[in-house]
Amino acid sequence: MGQDGTSPLAIRALERMGVSEVFDPAKVAVVMDHSSPSPIEGVSALHTMMREFGKRTGATVYDVGEGVCHQLIPEKGHVVAGDLMVGCDSHTCTYGAINVFSTGVGSTDGAAAMASGKLWFKVPDTMKVTYNGELQPGVFSKDLILYLAGQIGADGATYESIEFDGPVIDKLSVEARMTISNMAIEVGAKAGLMNADAKTLAWFEGRGEKVPNPQNADEDAIYAKTLDFDASAIGPQVAKPHAVDNVSPIEDVEGTPIAEGVLGTCTNGRLEDFAVAASILKGRKVHPDVRFIVAPASRQILLDAIEAGYIQTLVEAGAALVTAGCGPCVGTHNGVPSDGENVISTANRNFKGRMGNSNAFIYLGSPATVAASVIEGKITDPRKYLG
Amino acid sequence: MELQAKAFKYGDDINTDYIISGKYKFKSNDMEVMAHHAMEELDPEYYNKVKPEGGFLVAGKNFGMGSSREQAPLVLIHSNTKAVLAKSFARIFYRNAINTGLPVIECDTDLIDDGDQLAVDLEAGVLRNTTKGTTIPFPPLPPVMAQLLADGGLVEHFKKHGGFNL
Incomplete structure (x- = not known):
């Protein structure tokens, strides 16, 4: 799989390799999501190149408006439990939540995989992260993974595979689990795997013909490291500029003024993220000094959120709805912040310049934290809005 | 072959957004053009400093974290970066x-200061800090990666062998 920032380089690498066909068109997909619809002619040319690649090779093309690659690949049934999958995007680790060993690679690796169906790997050590206790009201899976980043740092799991486990993970929906696996790369991990359970298997139903083949951890597995956290003691977390591991409890940043809020991305652009944001914003208004940008992770999620009334609620509250896709996360379009502005976002990265302006400041939190914050115009603890 | 150049030293956790910002990666396919923005977030003068005579990019731990964008190594190559040396x-x-x-x-970059003259022989596995008169040990690349690098990268490897031959 490749997206519009990486596929063009992969397509050119294939050409340079002298390869004109992909090994199995049914197993190759390219997605226009990072800069989509095209904001400039250079990107339009890249999109054309991807469409022509699809026509030439038979690979699946997800065009403008279909959504973010990391929502589409699982949603459309391209992967099932037990698969090995590579994508030319670092957040390919998202599908670990549905028991897929998926990992991000570069474009030349992607080209080699598309050409041959093969790639070389070093088998990583595994770190086991267990969340015990019970998730508290106003606390979400996003807070759990931000907390981990704060604890172990941006290189805390470099070249390791993380296995997430424990009663808290068991109780999470598949969507909420994806938020956690999505951010495994933010601590350097190669994969962020979870066992497949009944919820996982139910999630695959109706998505395609591939039969799940769960690969769950052995009872006597040996781990390079094990970490145990008590989720009952974890409150809402916020990653502060300019690093994902620069994490604080929300109490430390409450009151920080914000100019923009973002709900969406491959981390938190799913239906239940819209549900919680809508529940907070129902009958309320976005603060007049705040732009609230909302990007569903896929067309299907947009349709479901329309049907459930969430879009109506969010737009009435003052949200600006943009195309299903990556939204403003990558800094190419859809809401580049101005100099000196603070942004609170549900995305997975807050590096300097990430959203297209090096002089802006990005905070990361859960959809509930973002929804509460856009009402007040400052970073706000969502627990006051959630009964 | 021995590579010789000056060290340009930066810190820990340098992510690929800093190596080449996302806002540029869509603007051009031409890496010569993109290379002007290499390392811009940390050092807007990087390209001008390194391009004329080449240089070694020296960093701390976790170099290249973040996005999978291959534009990151490409803009470094096109800015005449001879190699990247980092703790991890x-x-x-x-x-x-x-x-x-x-x-x-991968080596102990605490033994290198900004501006030091370095000499690297990859095949022999020798890194010398000529300014300080010291030799810095580094582990050899695993055989798979050494083979790919010796072939000039993965595309050249595929062209040479018609597929993976590792």
Whole structure:
């Protein structure tokens, strides 16, 4: 799989390799999501190149408006439990939540995989992260993974595979689990795997013909490291500029003024993220000094959120709805912040310049934290809005 | 072959957004043009400093964290960066560097100061700090990666062998 920032380089690498066909068109997909619809002619040319690649090779093309690659690949049934999958995007680790060993690679690796169906790997050590206790009201899976980043740092799991486990993970929906696996790369991990359970298997139903083949951890597995956290003691977390591991409890940043809020991305652009944001914003208004940008992770999620009334609620509250896709996360379009502005976002990265302006400041939190914050115009603890 | 150049030293956790910002990666396919923005977030003068005579990019731990963008090693190559030396690397950048033919060396970079003259012989596995008159040990690349780098990257490897031959 490749997206519009990486596929063009992969397509050119294939050409340079002298390869004109992909090994199995049914197993190759390219997605226009990072800069989509095209904001400039250079990107339009890249999109054309991807469409022509699809026509030439038979690979699946997800065009403008279909959504973010990391929502589409699982949603459309391209992967099932037990698969090995590579994508030319670092957040390919998202599908670990549905028991897929998926990992991000570069474009030349992607080209080699598309050409041959093969790639070389070093088998990583595994770190086991267990969340015990019970998730508290106003606390979400996003807070759990931000907390981990704060604890172990941006290189805390470099070249390791993380296995997430424990009663808290068991109780999470598949969507909420994806938020956690999505951010495994933010601590350097190669994969962020979870066992497949009944919820996982139910999630695959109706998505395609591939039969799940769960690969769950052995009872006597040996781990390079094990970490145990008590989720009952974890409150809402916020990653502060300019690093994902620069994490604080929300109490430390409450009151920080914000100019923009973002709900969406491959981390938190799913239906239940819209549900919680809508529940907070129902009958309320976005603060007049705040732009609230909302990007569903896929067309299907947009349709479901329309049907459930969430879009109506969010737009009435003052949200600006943009195309299903990556939204403003990558800094190419859809809401580049101005100099000196603070942004609170549900995305997975807050590096300097990430959203297209090096002089802006990005905070990361859960959809509930973002929804509460856009009402007040400052970073706000969502627990006051959630009964 | 021995590579000789000056060290340009930066810190820990340098992510690929800092190596080449996302706002540029869509603007051009021409890496010569993109290379002007290499390392811009940390050092807007990087290209001008390194391009004329070449240089070694020296960093701390976890170099190349973040996005999988292959533009990161490519803009370094096109800005005349001879190799990246760091205490540790993020895995996707590391793979991308090998695949595109940019040497990456894991070593104790505390032994190198900004501006030091370095000499590297990758085949022999020798890194000398000529300014300080010291030799810095570094582990050899695993055989798979050494083979890819010796072939000039993954594309050249495929052209040479018609597929993977590792």
